[in-house]
Amino acid sequence: MAQEQQEGVKSEEREDLTQKTIDTLEIDLNNELTEEHEEEVPDVDYSQLSKEQLVNILENELASITAEGSKPAALKKAESVAREIRPVLDSIKQKEKETALAAFVAENGGEEGFEYKYDAETQKIDSLSREIRGLKNSYYQGQEKEKEKNFNVKTTLLQRLRTLLEDEGNRETDASGLKSSWEEFKKIQDEWKQAGNIASPHNGTLWATYNALIDRYFSNRNIYFELKELDRRRNSELKAELCEKVEELGKSLETRPMTREILNEANHIFEEYKHLGPAPKEDQEKLWQRFKEALDVLYDAQRGQFAEQKKSMQENYEQKLKIYEAITPFTTYNSGSIKEWNAKTKEIMAFQDQWVALKGIMPREEGKDLSKKFWAALKTFFNNKGEFFRQLESKREQNLEMKNQLCLEAEAILETGEDNPSTTQKIIELQKRWKGIGQVPEKFKDTIYDRFKKACDAYFDQKRAKNKEVEEEFENNLKKKTDLIERIEAAANNKDESTLNLLSAFKSEWTSVGFVPKKDMQAIQKRYIAAINTYVSAIGQLSSKEKEQAVLESEVELVRDGESSRNLYRKESDIRRKITQLENDIALWQNNIEFFAKSKTSDRLKAEFERKINSALSQLNDLKHQLSIIQEAI
Template sequence: MAQEENTGVGSNEQEDLTTNTIDSLEIDLQNDLEEEPEEDTPDVDYSLLSKEDLVKALEGELAKVQHPEFKMSSFRQVETVVKEIRQIADQAKKEEREAALKVYIEETGAEEGFEFKSDEHLRQIDALSKEIRGFKQAFYQKQDKEKERNFTVKTELLQRLRQLLDEEEGRETDASGLKSSWEEFKKIQEEWKVAGNIASPHNGTLWATYNALIDRYFSNRHIYFELKELDRRRNAELKAELCQKVEELGKSLESRPMSREILAEANLIFEEYKHLGPAPKEEQEQLWQRFKLAMDVLYDAQRASYAEQKKSMKEHYEHKLAIYNEIAPFTAFQSSSIKEWNAKTKEIMAFQDQWVAHKGMMPRDEGKDLSKKFWGALKTFFNNKGEFFRQLEAKREVNLELKTKMCEEAEAILATGEDTPANTQKIIELQKKWKGVGQVPEKFKDSIYDRFKKTCDGYFENKRSKNKEVEKEFEENLAKKVDLIERIENAASSQDESTLNLLSAFKSEWSSIGFVPKKDMQATQKRYIAAINAYVSAIAQLSSKEKEQAVLESEVELVRDGENNRGLYRKETDIRRKVTQLENDIALWQNNIEFFAKSKTSDRLKAEFERKINAALEQLEDLKHQLTIIQEAI
């Protein structure tokens, strides 16, 4: 490339070119560029993303390679992302296929005839990966074709230059002929400069031939020496302007940090400097030293910036390594207590918050390995936690079997049609035993309860139909409960008389009253709960949270006294749904915070997400407390 300095000069001047100096600068610039830190890919753990998010990530990479200004050097980053996502997708496909095959074998008893079709997201990942590979192949093929075309163009230019020389040497050329020849020669020079790169095996040969022809041409141009000198002076002016541009870039570092954009601009100026012809002999070396000194200022600043960057990256790595060492023991945690699991979850989420909050790049390979280890430790902990709850669910299956047997016993008693004291006692004992059995799987909770309740209600309904005096007692109980409700309602209208002690007295009196007729049970219970709500609201010394808890405890006491608890089951289901939604929202918000870059805008977004997370955690704590109260009753 340094030999391009020869264009536009004669053979005498060619000996004056500082070829070694130009080559030296090219080597220095190449070494500096090789020392530049590679562009870091975002610190993203794709194994934590959903399939839909993996598809979106690949669509983003596809949009990059489709961009008209996409550069070949960026393919490495895109290939890294595609490779990671493909590995995750392949693993997911393998696991889903194995799971499907297992189910198929369990159902059919053999593997023959099994067919597996991956889901839409995995197929999208395959299609996007192939499309990106296609763009890559087309990109390199286009470059190869461009180099072949450039080789053809430069070969034709050499042929034109030889023909021009042969014509000048084979005839007498007057002034007009020399001028015409000079214009054709300059045109060939410009077209040569515009022509791009060619395949490396031919590059040296073409350059050697080109420069030999240039030397041969100028050896015949003594008559145009004055024109060459004018061209040299113009080159000197242009090179001085380029020196000034690079010097101004160096001065700008006083008010702004060194960046890749500044270095790229300097390299473009250097390319322009190389393609200019030589300056007058007495100025050539002086201009070159001035230009090289200005470039050295930029590269010294770039090296210093990179050294500081490496120091900062090491500090970030050490800080995050300390966080990882704190959570590593969590991977071995085991417990049979839900509270202990929840407590450990809060601890590990706090360390995750510290990890996410600490922004900054780490050394590429070490940082990537540490990030994988950190998120892998988190994944192991939550897998262990999930296994614990899966075992807990297995216990609920056992409870379902127990309650199913109790339903069958009650149904057998009801089928006899006998309401003897012994049968009645058996039903009562089954009801007590029912309360002592733990929870069943969520999807069977209502159906198994309805089955048992329908059987027990049927038994006692038959008993009521045979015992009018019992029904009379139920009517009397109804009157007592209505009277108690009216007293509670009257007391609620007077805030001065509303106290917790009187509320306890009302509850005790209600518990002491027996059953009411079935047809009035639900309406009486609703009216009682409404009266208690009004009375609790009238107690001035209670906070809103304490009032809500007092009402919930009243509902729980109704269940303990044998009242209809279907509404409480539904309330438990609703609270569990809210808890799950809040936990998912908190996890999503916490993961989103990690990907924000450092900027004023992202800081505001981060603060907003943190506010949401804190509010959600407070609400989650209240819901879990309510759930505990309900579970103690059910």
């Protein structure tokens, strides 16, 4: 029996060494898994986003961490996003408060009594950030409490094990006592296995104490070696089964890629292996080498995948570097044309779409630096564009001031009640100056025009009321224009004689005739446009597009000659609506094309959509040309 006990002590020493080797490997593997699978969070310039977009981002992050089955990585990512948004929010709040304070001081002459309440979106961003931060704190506090609880549980189990050892040494043990003691011992083992992790500084000490007490327990029992051998044979069978499971995971890589889920499953199996007691000494090292080789297959595959991922990250970096180099010239772009600025904006937005479409991650430091430079270049371009439009708006404000002055002059002439040739010429000169002034801010376009037109119309109405001779002249002009319309209608019936030259002659004759009575103005104008439409349709050598252009030019000429521009405003609105509809249709069709698979049927559908897009683009160009003609007139 003494010899058996000596062999048992040596065996225990080897088991302790094996257990320490397993614990060390566990730490190394976990560290390696953490380093190699740290998630890359794409860099985003949150200062470029609106408050509504920031709210949406935080709401999505909050939803991801409150959803069932969410992982700590999601919580870490959400807290990181909230932390990066915080300085952006502080900057927004500071700017808004400073703007409100400046306005308050300008209005009240001082800061006394100033109170400022942030808008709902700003408060929402603040609230979401605090909620995410609170969830993070609660999570880690819970983790710490759980570890403290597990520490207390394991400390209690060690005390129970010591008490069991003391009882074994202080009393004679019969068969029933051996059985109850063994059952209590196994119960302590099961509870120890079920207890969770604890704070790392105490983990090694507790495990060392636990293993030492277990060894003492088996040493104090007369049936130690028999039970140990049985337990070892059982452990050998269980460890062999665990080896087979890990080997099956390695074989599965032949038909599926390496994933984090596979590594997690392998780690779970490793946890089971570690908690199993020793196998017979002749099998112990063989089983461990078999298990380690099976694990190595998985980690070799994971390392190879990570090397491939590094290659992909570098390729993604190089592609994004080309995009950044392509937009660098945009930072110095300058133009005095709205159309050219809008064209350049479409170009740079296309590059931005390419950047966003590259979803892969880049090397951490290089990618972060490149992202900052890319978004800074975009910001510079749009700052320059904003400065151009601010100057343009300033010019329109000046135009508004000049048109307001013309309104005042026209209203002053009207108030005098005079209608002599001198005042009439002044009104006409005011109308010419009005046409020479550019556009005003969009929100004042109709009101300022109506004001000026009202003053001019009132002057000429007053003049008509005082001068019957002029009214007779208007009646004669009405007759002349009616005769001219009838001649145009008659000419339209003879398609062989319908020509552009004759059309120009008709237009010139119409222009040479003066005003008609106001009550007949709209009717004669409509009839004239209808006659011109009919005549243009009769000109055989013109395409439908050229005919439509000729009719539009006729309407524009009417406005330039002092006729009502109400129809042109209506036509402008209709053309804008058609342009918007066509642009939406084109965008939808272009998006649909991307979803067509490669097949005969999809190729036909794709060709049909491309035909629709080309046709719509042609219509869009025509409508934009018509819109530019109308805008020049009004």
